[in-house]
Structures are given as C-alpha cells and as structure tokens.
Amino acid sequence: MKMHILKIFSAIILFSSFISAQNYNDAIRLGLPGLGSNARALGMGNAFNALSDDASAAFFNPAGFGLLKRIEFSGGLSFTNFDNTTTFFGNQTKDNTTNTSLNRVSFALPLPTYQGSLVFALSYYNTKDFTSVVKFNGFNPSNTSKIQSLLDTDIPYDLYLTDNNYNTIINGNLNQSGDILNSGGIDHWTLSGAIEVQKNLFIGGNLTIISGNFESVNDYYEDDTKNIYQGETAAGEPQTTDFRTFYFNNTLKWDIGGWNAKLGFLYQFEDLARFGVTVQFPKTFTINEEFLVSGSSEFGTGQIYKLDSDYYSDKVAYNSKTPFEITGAFAVNSKGIILSAEATLIDYSQLKFSKPDGLTSAYISEKNKEIKDVLTATFNFNLGAEYTIPTIGLRIRGGFITQPSPFKEDASDFNHKYLTGGLGFIANGTVGIDLAYAYGWWKDISDNYGSNVSRTFQDIKVHTVMLTTTYRF
Amino acid sequence: MKNIIGLLALIFLVNLTMTGCYTIIWDPTEEASYSNDYDSNDEFYGEVYFGNYGGFYESPWWISYPVFIGSGSVSGTTTKDRTNGRNDETNSFRNDGGRGNNERNSGLGNNNSGDIINTPPPTRNVTPENTSETQTPSSTGTRNSSSDNGTRNSSSGNSNDNSSVRNSGNGRR
Secondary structure, eight states: OHHHHHHHHHHHHHHHHHHHOOOHHHHHHHHSOOOOSOHHHHHTTTOOTTTOOSGGGGTSOGGGGGGOOSOEEEEEEEEEEEEEEEEETTEEEEEEEEEEEEEEEEEEEEOOEEESOEEEEEEEEEEEEOOEEEEEEEEEOSSOOHHHHTTTSSHHHHTTOSOTTSOOSOOSOEEEEEEEEEEEEEEEEEEEEEEEEETTEEEEEEEEEEEEEEEEEEEEEEEOTTOOOOSBSSTTOGGGBSEEEEEEEEEEEEEEEEEEEEEEEEEEETTTEEEEEEEEOOOEEEEEEEEEEEEEEEETTSOEEEOOHHHHOEEEEEEEEOOOEEEEEEEEEETTEEEEEEEEEEEGGGOEEEEEESSOHHHHHHHHHHHHHHBOEEEEEEEEEEEEETTTTEEEEEEEEEEOOSBTTOOGGGSEEEEEEEEEEEETTTEEEEEEEEEEEEEEEEESSTTTSSEEEEEEEEEEEEEEEEEEO | OHHHHHHHHHHHHHHHHHHOOSOEEOOTTOOSOHHHHOBOOOOSSOHHHHTTHHHHHHSOTTSOOOOOOOTTOTTOOOOOOOOOSOOHHHHHHHTTTSTTHHHHTTTTTTOOSOOOOOOOOOSSOSSGGGHHHHTOTTOOGGGGGSHHHHHHHTTOTTOGGGHHHHTTTOSOO
C-alpha cells in the first residue's frame, strides 16, 4: 500500500514537472530583443547604436553617454496593440490585446571638464513587452485530442474521461477552441558611465539589475459538437454518458529577477560619421515560476467534474542565461540628414537553463540539448534615417528592423519585421519631444499538443506608439 | 567569441595605458576659468543644418554661451541692430563676478531690468557752495567727476539723462 501511494505521489510530481517545466519557447521569450524605450531611436528603426547621444544610451550603447554635454532628464510612454489573426483548421479567428506602460525614466550627469567627457547616468527602462494573444476555434477532424495527449497523466481519469485502466472512448473529432493571453515585461535599473579616452573616442559600460513579470493564461476547450460520444466515457459510471465538453486551463506566472552588463565603444569621425560597437554580456535571469492548473468535464446528464487545482499546481525556480550579443553600427551625417545602420549577432543556440529548483538536472540538460538542436544564430539588422528642418526645429524619421526567427527551420515569413517612422520637435532649445510609430508583422505557429496535429497558424501585426520627452539644462 | 572579446579588451587597455586618458576633469579647487579652456570635440550637430538642436547637443552645461537668435528663428523674435564687438558698454560687465568688481559695484549687482536705482545723494561735497547741486539726481557738468557719481551712474544705464556721463571715467580708477 505504502509503495503504491509512493508511486502515485512520484507520478504526480513528475507530471507537475513535465507540464510546468520550461522549454526553448521560454528561453526565446527572454532572449529576443525588445523595441527599447526611445522614440527617436524607434523612429529610426532602432539603428541608434552609433548615435546613442541621449540617456537611452543605457539600452543602445553606453559609450554614447560620453557625447552628452548637458544634464538630461528624460522619460516616456509606450502603447502597444497586438493583433493576431489565427487560422485553425480552415477557420479564421481574430483577437487583439493592448498595453500602455511607462517605458523610461533617465537622468544623466556630464561632469565639467577642460577637455573630453565623463558622464554618469541612472536609468529605469522597459525593454520588453510580453503582450500578445492567440485565439482559435475550429473542428479537428483527426483522431487526436488533448484529452488523449494527457492520458499519461491522471487528468482524464480525474475528470471521468477514462475507465479505471486509463482507457478512453475519445478518439478525436472534436471542436477545439481557446485563447492564450500573455502579459508582462522586463524592466532594467541601470547605472552607466562613459568617458572620452581619446579625442572623439568614447568607452562606456553599465551594470543592470533586472526585474519583471510574465503571465500566460491559457484556456482550452474540446467540445463534442457532432455528438459522436454518446456512451459512457468512464465504464460503469452512467452519469458520464453523452460527453459534451472538456475544459483545461493552465496559467504560468513568472517573477523575474537578474542582472547583466554591457560594454560599448563609440568613435566620432569629425562631424561626418560615428561608429559604434557594443558587447552585451549574457543576461542571467532568475525565474520563480508558479504553474496553476484547473479543468473540468461536462456531460449531457448535467454532471460536471472539476480538477483539484492544488493537486496539479506547483512552484519551481531556475535560471535562464542569454547569449552574448555583439553589435556593430555606423551613422553618417550630411547636411542635416543622418543615415544609420547596425547589425547584431545573437546565437540563440547558446540559450541555457541552469540551477533548477523543483526540476531534475537531467531534465534541464535535455532541454538545453533541444535548444541547441532547434535554434540557430541570427543577424538582426536595423536601418534608419533622420532629416532635421533647422528653421522650424522639426525632425522627420524613418526606419526598418528585421529580427530573423531563432528557429533553424523557419521561413523568412517568421522573421519579425518592423517599419517605423517618427517626428521630433525641440522647444526653447531645452525640451525635446519625440513621437514614434512602429508597425510590425510576422507569422508564427503554435501547437496545442503534439506536433502539427492541432496547430494554429498566426498572422501577427503589432502597432507600437512611443512618446519620449527630454529636458536638458 | 570569447577570444575576440578578450582581444578587443586588451587592445583598449593597452591603448589607455600607453597614451593616458584624454579627458581632464575640472578641478573645483582651481580658480582658472575652465569655461574658456574647454576643448570641444567635433560638432556632429552644427547649427547650420540642425538649428536649435546644435545647442541641445553640443553646448556643455558648465559653459555659458551668449544667446544667439538667428534671423530664421522659430520664435519669430528679433533683435535690435547693434554694433558688434567689444566696447565700453560690454567692458562694464565683461568681468562681472571676478575679484575687484564686487567692491567696485558693491550694493548694486547686475540689475539689468531697467529700473533706476535711487541712491542717496553724495555725502561728500566738493565745496560747501555746491551742496544744493550735488543733491540733485540729474546732476551734470563737472560735478560728475566725483567718485560717488561714477558709481551711481554705472547702474542706471537706462537713464538717458546720464548717458553722456555714464562711460566717462567709469570704473577703472
């Protein structure tokens, strides 16, 4: 008896680990670059590494702080609208979600010098917005279902969808629907410094404390819309006749901490051009994860069974480490027109999990191997242009961003692409106001279970509006 | 990758060690006028093509530049035609704040608001017969050669009555 209870207990722990454990999707979520927090930069397609002449240098190139000659206080807001059109078994479903956030508060202090530059800065900025949504609804005519995919757990049994031997009469042909709503973001608290080591050559660095959160609420339904399953799903239990609905919810909550460091170099060639190089050292994220599970089954008899949420929910912790990010950039200046470009190398196959708490080391090793198998190195490219109309103090900007998919097998449709534009205005020579708009589009897929048996094909469009105000005195 | 980063770090470290750092931080214990000595780097945002953004990016906060309002200014304000260059008028405040000026202008400061400061009449008369004249604010003639008048008029620049004598023998005595 004791042995039997022990086996069941072990199975529950193992199951909890499997359904809540991280995989490469979680690593990518932390590894993908965000859109930053500077409207001027975003208007120029974030091709700002070689410019970086404001307090957003903490994000782009800390050496750029060395270019500041006036005390700067700046901040801004961002608004994101995420549209997702999902095709699921020939059925299109649209949904959207929005988020508004304070994305930056920065203070930069250039120290008085006889020559050269020495600047220190404190910044809070939001680098990543996890806001997204997926909604789907369609009839899956195959002989697969989530209920069947969970047969190696106790969930179908607990919901009276199997007999005592874990066998079920469910064999696909169900209407599948649901939605996944993601929210949260990553905040950085950064101390930066930069110095002019040779005339027009700047070196800067920063140390960052990371905080943030992420929440993913996943509601999933399987309905017998064609009344295929009229018999008992649990043999000997007449109340389980006429299966109607299976509902499964899992909610993932992350409390994110961590730190990272960045080193930057910037060289200004006379008044014509600037060149920038940055090395983003691996970011170490500490994830405290809470995984909540609930579910139910409904029958034509009026019988409803619910899962014991406490039984399946759990908490784990682990670290996730991102790879080095190396960026090279240049900007040229001619008669009020600035053209800038940059490329960033990120080797996603070096994403790594470590220090598991509540997960086995073997499982972590397996997931790290999967990362190496399915992810690859990419080059992100940013292009931007800005023209200043000197007589009215107005700036007009445009840009383009491409962030290739980190998955080896993905087509170019899966690359994140953004077209950006923006305006800037200066008032009284001290207050700068910048506004940017970015339109992003890409495709994505996700599997409700298994691989390509219940897949949503997503057509994503993201609209971002960013406002930054800068006061220099 | 780590080797490349290490090499880059080494190059910059050697560079710094060999040549020293370019930046010279202002020493607050020195009285030298660092604002005059500041060696600026190349201006990426020249005012010709970037207008007010030039000052926004290129003017160090610790150096006070004279305000320049161009002919195509956004604000639409204009400046009066003036004769450029150093003259007696600018000489009078060129060295304000330095040693000596405080004593010379004690009690008057740099009031440029246009208000006429009413100062008490001179208490030291040149001769007993001229007492009534020296007590008149709009004093003219040789009475202005007195040291008291020179000081008073130096702060009442907008008084046209005194314009003829404002710069005469002002200050440098």
